[in-house]
Structures are given as structure tokens and as C-alpha cells.
Amino acid sequence: xxxxxxxxxxxxxxxxxxxxxGTGIYLRHGCIYSSLTGYVLKKNEGxxxxxxxxxxxxxxxxxxxxxAIVTCKVTSINPRFAKVHILYVGSTPLKDRFxxxxxxxxxxxxxKDKVETYKSFRPGDIVLAKVISLGDVQSNYLLTTAENExxxxxAHSEAGAQMVPISxxxxxxxxxxxxEFRKVARVQPEFLQA
Amino acid sequence: MAxxxxxxxxxxxxxxxxxxxxxxxxxxxxxxxxxEIETDVVSNTDGSAKVTLGDTAVLVGVKADIxxxxxxxPNEGYVEFFVDCSANATPEFEGRGGExxxxxxxxxxxxxxxxxxxxxxxxxxxxxGEHCWVLYVDVLLLQCDGNLYDAISVAIKAALFNTKIPRVxxxxxxxxxxxxxxxxxxxxxxxxxxxxxxxxxxxxxVGHRHVVDATLQxxxxxxxxxxxxxxxxxxxxxxxxxxxxxxxxxSIFEMTEAGKRVGKALHAPxxxxxxxxxxLGKARQKVGFLG
Amino acid sequence: MPDCFPHAVTFPFLCxxxxxxxxxxxxxxxxxxxxxFLCKHVAVLPSHGRRxxxxxxxxxxxxxxxxxxxLVSQAKGSAYIEAGNTKLMCCVYGPREMERKDExxxxxxxxxxxxxxxxxxxxxxxxxxxxxxxxxxxxMLHESLQPAVCLHKYPRSQIEVNVxxxxxxxxxxxxxVTCASLALADAGIEMYDLVLxxxxxxxxxxxxxxxxxxxxxxxxSVSSENQGGLxxxxxxxxxxxxxxxxxxxxxxxxxxxxxxxxxxxxxKLYPVIQQALTKAVRRAAPPPSES
Numbered sequence: 001x002x003x004x005x006x007x008x009x010x011x012x013x014x015x016x017x018x019x020x021x022g023t024g025i026y027l028r029h030g031c032i033y034s035s036l037t038g039y040v041l042k043k044n045e046g047x048x049x050x051x052x053x054x055x056x057x058x059x060x061x062x063x064x065x066x067x068a069i070v071t072c073k074v075t076s077i078n079p080r081f082a083k084v085h086i087l088y089v090g091s092t093p094l095k096d097r098f099x100x101x102x103x104x105x106x107x108x109x110x111x112k113d114k115v116e117t118y119k120s121f122r123p124g125d126i127v128l129a130k131v132i133s134l135g136d137v138q139s140n141y142l143l144t145t146a147e148n149e150x151x152x153x154x155a156h157s158e159a160g161a162q163m164v165p166i167s168x169x170x171x172x173x174x175x176x177x178x179x180e181f182r183k184v185a186r187v188q189p190e191f192l193q194a
Numbered sequence: 195m196a197x198x199x200x201x202x203x204x205x206x207x208x209x210x211x212x213x214x215x216x217x218x219x220x221x222x223x224x225x226x227x228x229x230e231i232e233t234d235v236v237s238n239t240d241g242s243a244k245v246t247l248g249d250t251a252v253l254v255g256v257k258a259d260i261x262x263x264x265x266x267x268p269n270e271g272y273v274e275f276f277v278d279c280s281a282n283a284t285p286e287f288e289g290r291g292g293e294x295x296x297x298x299x300x301x302x303x304x305x306x307x308x309x310x311x312x313x314x315x316x317x318x319x320x321x322x323g324e325h326c327w328v329l330y331v332d333v334l335l336l337q338c339d340g341n342l343y344d345a346i347s348v349a350i351k352a353a354l355f356n357t358k359i360p361r362v363x364x365x366x367x368x369x370x371x372x373x374x375x376x377x378x379x380x381x382x383x384x385x386x387x388x389x390x391x392x393x394x395x396x397x398x399x400v401g402h403r404h405v406v407d408a409t410l411q412x413x414x415x416x417x418x419x420x421x422x423x424x425x426x427x428x429x430x431x432x433x434x435x436x437x438x439x440x441x442x443x444x445s446i447f448e449m450t451e452a453g454k455r456v457g458k459a460l461h462a463p464x465x466x467x468x469x470x471x472x473x474l475g476k477a478r479q480k481v482g483f484l485g
Numbered sequence: 486m487p488d489c490f491p492h493a494v495t496f497p498f499l500c501x502x503x504x505x506x507x508x509x510x511x512x513x514x515x516x517x518x519x520x521x522f523l524c525k526h527v528a529v530l531p532s533h534g535r536r537x538x539x540x541x542x543x544x545x546x547x548x549x550x551x552x553x554x555x556l557v558s559q560a561k562g563s564a565y566i567e568a569g570n571t572k573l574m575c576c577v578y579g580p581r582e583m584e585r586k587d588e589x590x591x592x593x594x595x596x597x598x599x600x601x602x603x604x605x606x607x608x609x610x611x612x613x614x615x616x617x618x619x620x621x622x623x624x625m626l627h628e629s630l631q632p633a634v635c636l637h638k639y640p641r642s643q644i645e646v647n648v649x650x651x652x653x654x655x656x657x658x659x660x661x662v663t664c665a666s667l668a669l670a671d672a673g674i675e676m677y678d679l680v681l682x683x684x685x686x687x688x689x690x691x692x693x694x695x696x697x698x699x700x701x702x703x704x705x706s707v708s709s710e711n712q713g714g715l716x717x718x719x720x721x722x723x724x725x726x727x728x729x730x731x732x733x734x735x736x737x738x739x740x741x742x743x744x745x746x747x748x749x750x751x752x753k754l755y756p757v758i759q760q761a762l763t764k765a766v767r768r769a770a771p772p773p774s775e776s
Contacts, residue, residue: 004772006763009633009670010678010722026635026677033722035635035675037762039772055773056673056766063580063642095561096581134641137589265521301621305732309712418632420729429710430740433731440632440725443748447741454737 004041007034013052022053062089064098064131064141069150072100072143074125080104082121084129086141099140102129106144107183119169119181120145126154128185151185200414208415209401217405217412224456226407231348231464232481233356233471241357245349248409249339252346254331254353258360260374261328263319271318271326275303277333277346284338292335299333299346302394306347306423306432311390313354321364321372329357340410343421347394348464354391355468358383392423392431393464395457397449399441404449406456420449424457426465518609532688538569538697545749547683547695550757552664554671554765562672564761566664569697570654575664577672580642594639598627600648600661607653608698622658629662629682629718629728635675644674655697659684662718662728663754670762678723679758683750684716685743687735692743694750711739717747721755 157173227248279292417439659682713733
């Protein structure tokens with residue numbers, strides 16, 4: 001097997017007739033050019049043409065995009081929304097801090113009017129959420145936890161111990177056995193190992 | 195800088211018009227808008243000029259001060275430029291908003307005048323290594339309607355033409371010290387030779403063509419422009435690409451050629467006009483700022 | 486320091502009890518570099534024959550460059566470039582959240598550039614505070630880089646480019662452009678093309694490519710026609726000029742020829758830069774499996 005081809009931004013890779021454009025590339029005048037420094041990767045995904053992309057050792061800088069699942073940490077709460085810091089996009093850690101907001105209406109899918117942010121999140125909780133909008137000039141990224149799989153995954157009790165989920169809306173402290181309210185996520189089993 | 199919002203439809207209209215050498219206000223691609231020049235508008239300056247180009251209005255005042263020559267060039271005076279983008283021109287300039295544009299403009303002006311011929315700096319020397327004239331050229335933007343560079347350069351040329359530096363005499367006293375004496379006669383003054391002062395031509399790349407003296411709408415359709423400062427002989431003293439886009443080398447060469455042609459043609463009528471105004475003397479009707 | 490003020494008011498006697506040394510002869514308020522006191526201020530370099538560092542005149546003879554990516558661990562991407570004695574480094578941070586909320590653009594990201602000279606980088610000591618020359622260079626750097634970066638891929642975020650000049654031995658802007666584009670590519674910022682910089686110094690009929698500090702600041706004793714500097718930033722794969730700046734006096738033909746020479750100089754740099762980048766990628770990780 002020949003060593004994989006390396007390319008730099010601006011390198012012409014092939015014509016659009018030969019490959020399907022993937023990531024790390026851009027199109028110009030019917031040709032595919034590289035927009036990154038990295039390895040040229042051609043993958044056959046069952047289509048007629050292979051998908052061409054340019055990949056790097058570290059994932060290229062991902063920005064939270066609409067629809068992306070993000071892992072965030074709650075920094076503050078008030079009756080209308082919770083403020084969070086986005087830590088991961090998918091499984092890629094972010095180097096820089098991005099702020100997001102989970103509004104009260106976006107905490108859960110049903111009985112939205114009865115949501116109380118204090119009974120859903122507490123500062124310091126680790127929350128799985130989905131990006132619904134990039135927000136506007138004034139606001140941050142808007143996030144939602146209105147799915148069974150989204151919500152609090154890690155939380156600590158007042159005693160400082162990591163709590164165990166006991167229902168979709170409650171968690172219990174293993175030391176004091178006191179119960180606290182949270183919007184708990186039903187974590188998919190395949191992610192539990194990590 | 196002051197910008198306008200232009201819709202896609204407007205952009206297409208402007209682009210197609212320019213492709214056929216027809217601009218929205220009826221000009222050709224290498225035509226300037228109506229320009230008005232008035233010199234000697236501020237009495238407290240040594241030279242001043244006001245230029246309006248379309249709705250762009252620029253006021254330039256030149257003040258001559260006595261300073262110490264720069265150690266590197268002891269037998270020359272120097273010229274300082276300062277561009278003030280006042281909040282009068284557009285509210286965006288309020289506070290520190292205009293600072294960035296102001297530095298950009300004044301830095302470009304330094305480059306434009308960074309050669310031996312634009313202004314005869316040796317004539318600004320009073321006594322080598324000790325005293326020289328420092329010309330402070332202060333530019334004030336009164337209104338912004340595109341093409342600031344060209345308007346500013348014409349205004350500077352007019353203001354320098356109008357500048358009257360008082361004559362000074364150096365007398366040595368008994369101990370060998372030198373004393374500067376300013377002439378009592380206000381009409382006893384030195385004029386600057388402005389023949390070689392360049393004019394700036396800004397060429398905006400719109401579509402596949404370029405236009406001279408772009409309005410704000412046309413500027414919004416263009417990604418990059420080229421600034422060229424040209425002397426009356428056609429010598430280029432400064433070029434600079436501005437804006438967020440890039441240009442093809444071939445189009446840069448075309449634009450340089452056009453800029454040189456347009457800039458060269460600008461000088462003769464400008465000098466004629468300035469001399470005409472000067473010859474009117476006191477009979478000249480002053481228009482002032484509201485004209 | 487605002488909190489000093491009330492002290493001075495409440496305890497005015499403090500000032501009077503401060504010991505002052507009236508006997509000591511104080512130096513001048515502003516110190517000057519000893520180089521200013523040289524007999525010959527501006528070196529006159531010969532305008533024919535070999536250049537001081539042995540390179541050819543009138544040929545695209547750039548200094549050999551040493552480039553390296555990824556030397557600052559904290560930065561997203563970084564690069565170091567060395568050409569002769571010109572040494573500079575660049576760091577790229579981001580994309581990160583916009584610092585100033587009101588400037589957030591929902592459609593595309595913002596590129597910020599900052600270029601600074603270390604105080605000891607030039608012959609004369611500079612100040613830590615960014616002067617207007619640094620600001621101008623930052624702006625030129627910004628205009629040269631922006632056309633190459635796919636900013637639409639980074640909505641509501643900013644990408645910071647910081648260039649520090651460690652040693653100035655001429656052609657600083659050109660090398661800063663090259664170095665910054667390397668650092669951007671190293672950071673994994675999506676770009677349409679690399680940006681390469683090259684500059685020339687015209688001296689009468691002859692020119693020198695990639696001038697050194699001495700060559701940049703020398704003035705020839707021969708004809709004063711066609712004297713000036715030119716810097717071009719070029720996108721080699723797209724064949725586009727993203728930055729252009731010239732000063733001095735040049736006629737159109739010289740300028741056009743100069744731009745072509747600079748483009749040629751950029752192509753000479755291209756393989757070196759490509760190699761440095763691919764080397765950095767290979768060092769960082771082995772090729773991914775092809776499945």
C-alpha cells in the first residue's frame with residue numbers, strides 16, 4: 001500500500017466527477033480543493049464514487065452546530081433559564097469556552113409550563129443537550145434537553161457525593177439518601193463505558 | 195466606515211450596469227462625481243481647504259509649527275498627518291469608533307508622502323539640526339459618502355497650495371547663539387511648491403470591471419479596491435489593496451494603468467482651478483461650509 | 486493608577502518629605518539610541534555588483550528560509566520563520582467566542598490580527614506600546630490573510646492571529662504574512678489557499694528581492710527616480726493577490742514588473758512552506774487507517 005498522500009490548503013485533489021466531496025475540502029470551478037493540511041482519505045461508502053476528505057490527527061476545530069449533541073456544565077440558574085459552558089461537541093473536547101443557554105421551555109418536551117429550572121439543574125451539573133439554534137447577536141447558543149436521552153448525567157448532592165439517578169426527575173445521594181430533583185438523562189448504554 | 199445595506203437585487207442591478215459601463219448615477223466607469231473645492235476657509239490655519247465630492251465632505255487645515263529636525267535628517271522639516279473621523283460624519287465614529295479608520299487613513303497618507311519629491315522637505319528647514327518647520331496636516335471628515343481617500347488627497351493638495359509659511363530670519367547674537375525672528379509683515383511668507391503632491395485614485399473592483407470614485411452602494415458590491423497615488427508626471431508614489439477580497443494579478447495591472455491615467459488627468463484642472471481661485475484675491479465670493 | 490490620587494490629597498506632606506537628589510546630573514528625559522550619533526546617518530549601499538550578503542541583484546534571489554510549525558503548545562497553531570536575520574513567530578488562537586458581543590456576526594467569523602515588534606527587534610529600541618506602524622502592519626496582515634480564510638465556516642466566533650517580530654532584518658511584513666498563514670494552517674483553520682509574502686526594493690534601474698534592513702533603509706546616491714518598496718501577498722494555488730502595498734516613487738512599468746517579481750519570489754517559497762506543513766502533520770500523527 002502506498003503511503004497516504006498529504007496535502008496543504010489550496011491543493012487541487014480531483015474533479016467533482018471522480019469523487020463525492022466530504023470534509024476539509026472546498027469546491028471551485030468543478031474541482032475539489034483541500035482546505036486543510038492533512039491526509040487525503042478516500043472512502044467507499046456504497047455509492048458509485050468514493051467520498052474524498054482531508055483529515056488531521058486532531059479533529060479539526062468543531063464549532064457547536066445546530067443539531068449537535070453537546071456536553072456542558074451548568075454555571076448558573078435563574079427562574080427563566082440555565083447558563084452553561086459547552087465542553088464537548090459530540091466526543092470532541094473544545095479548546096475554548098463557549099457559552100450556551102437552556103431556556104425553561106426547552107428543559108423537557110411535555111408540561112413545559114410546569115418546568116422549574118431549580119428542580120431541573122443545579123450549578124456544577126454535567127448535562128447532555130442538543131443545539132437548537134446558534135442564537136442571535138445578543139444571546140448565546142440555545143440548547144435543549146427535551147428528549148429522554150438528554151439531561152443531567154452527573155450531579156453532586158449537597159453532601160458532595162455523586163448522586164445516582166432513581167427516576168427521570170429525581171436523583172439520590174448515596175451517603176445521606178436525600179433526594180434531589182433533576183431532569184435526568186437516560187444515558188444510552190453504549191456510551192456508558194466511556 | 196460608513197456602510198449601507200444593499201439588497202441582492204440592487205447588487206445585480208449595479209453589477210450589470212457597470213458591466214455595460216453604465217453607473218446608477220449616469221457616470222462612466224472612470225468618471226468622478228461633481229467636485230467642489232474652496233481654499234482658505236479657516237482663518238486660524240496657515241492653509242486650509244474644503245472639498246466636497248458627491249456628498250463626501252472633507253476639511254483640511256495646515257498649521258506650521260517650529261520644531262526640531264529629526265536626528266536622521268537634520269536638514270529637513272517634516273509633515274505630520276492626522277485624520278479625525280468625527281461623529282458628525284456618521285454615528286459609527288462616536289467614541290473610539292472612528293479611530294481605526296483614522297489611523298488607516300493617516301498611515302496611508304504617510305506612505306503617499308514618503309518620497310523625496312512630494313513635498314520639498316528641505317525648504318522647511320530653518321537651521322540645520324536645530325530648527326525646522328513642522329507642517330501639521332489635520333484632516334476632518336465632515337460627511338462620508340464613499341471615496342474618502344480621493345477627496346482627502348485633493349483637499350490636502352489644495353490646502354498645501356494655500357499654505358503660507360511666515361518668513362523667519364535667523365540672527366546670531368554676540369555669543370554665537372542663534373535667534374529666530376518672525377517677520378512682522380503678515381504678507382511676508384513662503385509658499386510651498388505643490389506641483390509634485392500626488393492625488394489618490396481609488397479603484398473599486400465591481401464584477402469584472404473597476405470603477406473610479408465609487409459611491410457607498412457601489413462599494414458594497416465590491417470585495418476589494420486598489421488605492422493608487424499618482425503625481426502629475428504619472429509617477430506612482432503609493433499603492434495599496436484595501437478590503438477583504440483578493441485580486442487577480444492581471445486586474446491589478448489593469449487597475450494600475452487606469453489609476454495612473456485618471457490620476458494624471460486630475461492634476462492639471464485642479465492646479466488651474468486653484469490658481470484661478472487665488473487670482474480672484476479678495477473679490478472671491480466665499481461659500482463656506484453650508485454652500 | 487486611580488487609587489493613588491486620594492492619598493496625594495489626604496497626605497500632601499508625603500510629597501515634601503520625599504528625598505530628592507538635586508546634586509545628580511540627570512540624563513535627558515528621553516533617551517536616544519547611540520546609532521543616531523553616527524557621522525554618516527544613512528548608509529549608501531552600492532547599486533551594482535553583489536549584495537552585502539552575497540545574493541544576486543536583479544534576480545529573484547530570496548534568502549533561504551527556515552520554517553517550523555507547532556512550537557507553542559498552548560496555541561491552536563503556531564509557526565516560526567527565519568529568513569537571514571529576520572526572525573518572527575506567530576500564534577493562532579480560536580475559533581472562540583467573540584469577545585465583544587455587539588460585533589458577533591451570525592454568518593461568518595471574524596479574523597483579528599495583531600503584529601508587534603519586540604522592543605529589541607530593531608536597531609533602535611522600540612516601545613512596548615503598539616505604535617501606529619505596528620497598527621498599520623496589523624491591518625495589512627489582516628487584509629492579506631482574510632481572503633484566504635473560510636470565515637463562513639466559523640459563525641459567531643473569532644480567530645486571533647498574533648505575530649511577534651523577534652528580530653527585524655528587513656521584509657518583515659512579507660514574512661509575517663507567510664508565517665501567519667502557516668500558523669493558521671497548523672491550527673487546522675479551513676483556508677482556500679496558503680498566503681505567501683514577498684517584497685522587493687527598487688533602487689533606480691535595479692532591484693533587490695527580499696531586502697535586508699540595511700537595503701530597506703538605504704538611499705542610493707544615483708537617480709532618485711524609481712525608488713521604493715513593494716510588498717505582495719499572494720495565493721499561489723488560486724493565483725490571486727490578497728495584499729499589495731508600495732511606497733516611494735515608481736513608474737507604472739516598474740511597479741508592474743515588481744509585482745511580477747514578487748509573485749515569482751512567492752513561488753520560490755511555496756515548496757518550503759508545503760514541506761514544513763506536511764512534516765508537521767506527519768510528526769503529529771501517523772496516517773489514519775483507510776477503512
